[in-house]
Amino acid sequence: MSSWLDYTINGLIVGNVYALVAVGLALIFGVSRLINFAQGSIYLVGAYIGWVAVVQLHTPLPLTIIVVAVVAAVVGLIIERFGLRPLQNSVRIAPLLATIGISFVLDQLVMLTFSPNPRALPSQLPDVRFQVGGGTIGPLDLLIAGVGISSALLLFVFLRYTKLGWAVRAASQDRDAAMQMGVDVNRVNQTVFGIAAALGGVSGLLVGMYYNQIDTAMSLQATLKGVVAEVVGGAGNVPGAVIGSMLLGLVESYGVAVFGTSYRNLFAFLLLVVVLVLRPNGLFASARQAPPEPLTGTFIAPSRPVRIPRWALAVAIVALAILPLLPVSFYILQTLINAWLLGMLALSLTLVAGTIGQVSLGHAALLAIGAYTSALLSLTLNVPVGLAIMAGGLMSAALGTILISPSFRLRGHYVSIATLAIGEIVSLVILNWESVTRGPIGISGIPPLSLFGYDLISPASVYWFAFAVMVVLALLQARLLGSHLGRCFRAIRDDDIAARAYGLSLNRYKSLAFIFGGFAAGVSGGIAAHLYSYINHETFNTQQSILALTVVILGGLGNVVGAILGAVALVGLPEVFRIAAEYRILIYGIVLLLLVRFRPQGLLGTI
Amino acid sequence: MTTGAPEPLLALTDVNTFYGQAQVHFDLSITVGRGHIVCLLGGNASGKSTTMKIILGLVKPRSGEVTFDGASLISLTTPQIVRRGIASVPEARRLFADMSVRENILMGAFVRSDRDAVAQDLDKMLTLFPKLGQRLSQRAGSLSGGEQQMVAMARALMSRPRLIVMDEPTMGLSPLYVDRVLELIRTINQDGVSIFMVEQNASLALEIAHEAYVLQTGKIVLSGPARTLKDDPRVRDAYLGGSEAA
Ligand SMILES: Nc1ncnc2c1ncn2[C@@H]1O[C@H](COP(=O)(O)OP(=O)(O)OP(=O)(O)O)[C@@H](O)[C@H]1O
Ligand SMILES: [Mg+2]
Numbered sequence: 001m002s003s004w005l006d007y008t009i010n011g012l013i014v015g016n017v018y019a020l021v022a023v024g025l026a027l028i029f030g031v032s033r034l035i036n037f038a039q040g041s042i043y044l045v046g047a048y049i050g051w052v053a054v055v056q057l058h059t060p061l062p063l064t065i066i067v068v069a070v071v072a073a074v075v076g077l078i079i080e081r082f083g084l085r086p087l088q089n090s091v092r093i094a095p096l097l098a099t100i101g102i103s104f105v106l107d108q109l110v111m112l113t114f115s116p117n118p119r120a121l122p123s124q125l126p127d128v129r130f131q132v133g134g135g136t137i138g139p140l141d142l143l144i145a146g147v148g149i150s151s152a153l154l155l156f157v158f159l160r161y162t163k164l165g166w167a168v169r170a171a172s173q174d175r176d177a178a179m180q181m182g183v184d185v186n187r188v189n190q191t192v193f194g195i196a197a198a199l200g201g202v203s204g205l206l207v208g209m210y211y212n213q214i215d216t217a218m219s220l221q222a223t224l225k226g227v228v229a230e231v232v233g234g235a236g237n238v239p240g241a242v243i244g245s246m247l248l249g250l251v252e253s254y255g256v257a258v259f260g261t262s263y264r265n266l267f268a269f270l271l272l273v274v275v276l277v278l279r280p281n282g283l284f285a286s287a288r289q290a291p292p293e294p295l296t297g298t299f300i301a302p303s304r305p306v307r308i309p310r311w312a313l314a315v316a317i318v319a320l321a322i323l324p325l326l327p328v329s330f331y332i333l334q335t336l337i338n339a340w341l342l343g344m345l346a347l348s349l350t351l352v353a354g355t356i357g358q359v360s361l362g363h364a365a366l367l368a369i370g371a372y373t374s375a376l377l378s379l380t381l382n383v384p385v386g387l388a389i390m391a392g393g394l395m396s397a398a399l400g401t402i403l404i405s406p407s408f409r410l411r412g413h414y415v416s417i418a419t420l421a422i423g424e425i426v427s428l429v430i431l432n433w434e435s436v437t438r439g440p441i442g443i444s445g446i447p448p449l450s451l452f453g454y455d456l457i458s459p460a461s462v463y464w465f466a467f468a469v470m471v472v473l474a475l476l477q478a479r480l481l482g483s484h485l486g487r488c489f490r491a492i493r494d495d496d497i498a499a500r501a502y503g504l505s506l507n508r509y510k511s512l513a514f515i516f517g518g519f520a521a522g523v524s525g526g527i528a529a530h531l532y533s534y535i536n537h538e539t540f541n542t543q544q545s546i547l548a549l550t551v552v553i554l555g556g557l558g559n560v561v562g563a564i565l566g567a568v569a570l571v572g573l574p575e576v577f578r579i580a581a582e583y584r585i586l587i588y589g590i591v592l593l594l595l596v597r598f599r600p601q602g603l604l605g606t607i
Numbered sequence: 608m609t610t611g612a613p614e615p616l617l618a619l620t621d622v623n624t625f626y627g628q629a630q631v632h633f634d635l636s637i638t639v640g641r642g643h644i645v646c647l648l649g650g651n652a653s654g655k656s657t658t659m660k661i662i663l664g665l666v667k668p669r670s671g672e673v674t675f676d677g678a679s680l681i682s683l684t685t686p687q688i689v690r691r692g693i694a695s696v697p698e699a700r701r702l703f704a705d706m707s708v709r710e711n712i713l714m715g716a717f718v719r720s721d722r723d724a725v726a727q728d729l730d731k732m733l734t735l736f737p738k739l740g741q742r743l744s745q746r747a748g749s750l751s752g753g754e755q756q757m758v759a760m761a762r763a764l765m766s767r768p769r770l771i772v773m774d775e776p777t778m779g780l781s782p783l784y785v786d787r788v789l790e791l792i793r794t795i796n797q798d799g800v801s802i803f804m805v806e807q808n809a810s811l812a813l814e815i816a817h818e819a820y821v822l823q824t825g826k827i828v829l830s831g832p833a834r835t836l837k838d839d840p841r842v843r844d845a846y847l848g849g850s851e852a853a
Binding site for chain 1: 663665684685686689690694695697701702703704705706710713714715717718762766
């Protein structure tokens with residue numbers, strides 16, 4: 001029994017930490033209907049500022065907390081002012097993408113400044129434990145609980161008894177009406193971002209002290225956990241976010257107690273998916289309340305696509321096909337092979353996110369499914385590699401569609417959250433299903449690419465294979481877009497309510513899009529597996545999902561040629577300019593931000 | 608504007624408004640005289656609500672001028688315009704549903720900082736709208752449509768505006784409440800507040816208005832003193848034309 005009390009205490013303490021992140025997300029969502037994917041980065045910044053304060057400046061604890069809160073708040077204000085405010089009148093997807101770009105930039109800056117190696121963040125409190133009932137509790141637990149509860153109280157007082165607090169509440173219920181009462185919505189946004197960032201930063205500090213260690217991977221984890229807690233409590237609902245956080249902390253803690261540590265995150269994401277599917281407005285929303293997101297087609301920038309004449313495309317295909325015959329370096333072929341693989345993923349994502357409007361943030365999971373299927377089939381059952389890759393594509397198509405299907409009724413931001421969670425779930429299942437996937441060890445010795453019994457060893461043959469597969473997929477997809485089916489996809493993207501009113505079955509069309517997209521991504525993952533010869537649960541991670549999204553936006557959402565061009569640009573340009581690997585993610589983040597701000601329709605325009 | 612006439616409180620001059628490619632207003636010109644009730648009539652989608660949004664700065668015209676008390680509103684934000692003395696009763700009321708009735712009414716005084724006077728004004732609202740007294744701590748979203756309309760009007764008055772713009776204040780109300788609302792508008796006006804109201808129900812609006820304009824697909828097709836328009840068959844025709852075009 002005593003350990004159960006410990007797990008409960010632990011769950012509530014961790015819940016407090018999540019609450020500090022989730023409350024900020026809820027405030028921001030309330031006012032701007034935006035899920036701030038940069039929230040975890042601010043938490044990361046908070047942890048590292050805390051490290052600087054504690055380890056280098058030797059500040060006493062109260063001062064450490066104040067320094068962290070202030071610096072984090074300033075970062076939040078800067079994000080709001082320069083990252084998001086300029087996007088106020090642009091398409092609805094823009095701020096979401098901007099926060100993703102900002103989080104990449106911030107994480108990468110922290111990594112470049114402090115190195116990716118974990119650092120020890122010493123707790124500034126004595127290391128003693130008190131007996132409470134059957135469990136134990138330490139000073140840090142009490143500090144975290146104290147900070148959590150006093151923040152909640154302060155926030156309550158602020159929202160309920162101050163003028164600015166009233167403005168925040170009014171703006172979150174009806175932005176236009178609040179403006180008509182004289183509320184300056186920009187000021188409200190600023191306030192909310194400042195508060196959210198201060199709380200998030202302090203949360204990062206406390207977590208660092210709790211685990212005695214900080215590293216840059218904390219950022220995405222924090223965003224994910226905060227989003228889970230917030231959505232469970234009902235997006236935009238501040239008290240709901242607190243309760244959702246406690247619930248999440250407890251579910252995780254008990255889950256760990258029963259199944260072990262590596263299952264911690266699995267429970268978080270399963271909880272999220274279950275809530276999204278059964279009660280998308282959160283556990284505490286009244287049933288009659290409309291979803292807080294009035295979304296229609298304006299989610300994606302409309303534009304006139306750049307027309308590329310057929311002959312030009314044909315010339316380009318021929319030129320790229322004969323490239324290996326020319327005296328080009330191995331290095332260039334290698335780079336282009338990577339571009340073609342990313343191109344296939346981008347084809348998949350541009351169909352799903354662009355054409356039918358389901359902005360997926362978990363697309364790397366489709367790569368992983370294809371890669372594992374193909375690797376395991378060829379390795380354990382001796383299935384010929386060509387066939388195994390096909391099977392990988394089919395498995396991604398089937399499994400990907402089945403996994404995403406419960407969230408077909410979600411829209412807008414919720415699709416992004418659900419796909420992100422499903423992507424994480426896939427990678428966690430791979431990690432934990434050791435009997436099949438070999439768990440954390442990964443799969444090594446995957447046979448090289450081969451076709452009809454001939455091994456494709458030379459760079460040129462690999463190049464041709466990848467290029468040919470990509471071109472075929474691209475041509476198929478172009479055909480698809482021009483067909484009646486393609487028009488139905490776009491109708492659903494532009495106005496799903498009207499599309500349904502015209503009798504289109506949303507589920508059927510979304511399934512078709514995910515089947516086609518899943519196949520392309522699965523094939524890409526399959527080829528990659530045989531090319532790398534080693535894969536594990538981290539080979540295909542969220543960073544790749546986001547990279548693919550950047551590629552797709554760079555090319556123009558829905559645009560087939562654009563997807564490939566975007567892949568070549570984002571893989572090729574860093575090579576051309578010989579940009580060191582550490583800086584690439586930073587560059588991708590900046591590219592995403594610039595695109596969203598200055599050319600949301602991408603290079604070739606959305607279709 | 609003819610020379611010699613007193614300067615109007617609000618003037619829209621040659622306003623052209625677009626949503627993307629679609630033009631909603633064509634050289635719209637409207638004036639609201641000081642102390643007057645002016646009403647804008649028109650069928651569905653004729654651009655009435657957009658006119659309100661132009662006055663409040665929620666939508667900016669592509670060309671044209673909007674002045675309030677002689678000063679241009681074109682470059683001002685909505686909160687700045689509200690501070691100049693324009694309050695609104697939006698279409699469908701738009702109360703803050705999860706805030707209490709008291710909080711909603713006090714939100715109307717957001718631009719004021721004279722706490723004591725605000726508290727006095729709240730009491731005044733309760734004499735003007737006696738039914739709200741028992742409802743003060745109730746969630747605004749739980750009120751009936753008619754009660755919500757009362758809250759919306761009280762909220763608008765709380766900023767001590769010189770002009771209130773109202774978008775279809777009688778829409779969806781029972782006949783009893785419609786009479787009550789019209790009567791209240793008249794009372795408010797007699798206390799010196801000018802009113803610009805958008806209405807579909809011409810005969811009701813013309814009962815209380817001093818002047819009226821008829822809008823048809825973004826153009827003013829008819830205007831004049833309310834009492835002359837009341838019996839003018841062209842008002843009805845404009846409506847029919849408007850609804851055919853819509
Ligand atoms: N935000 C918007 N974006 C694009 N078009 C809009 C927008 N708001 C209104 N419109 C269009 O502008 C036209 C005028 O709309 P408006 O709301 O001003 O009409 P209205 O006279 O108030 O109509 P109603 O009697 O239905 O309230 C309509 O055709 C409407 O579809
Ligand atoms: Mg209207």
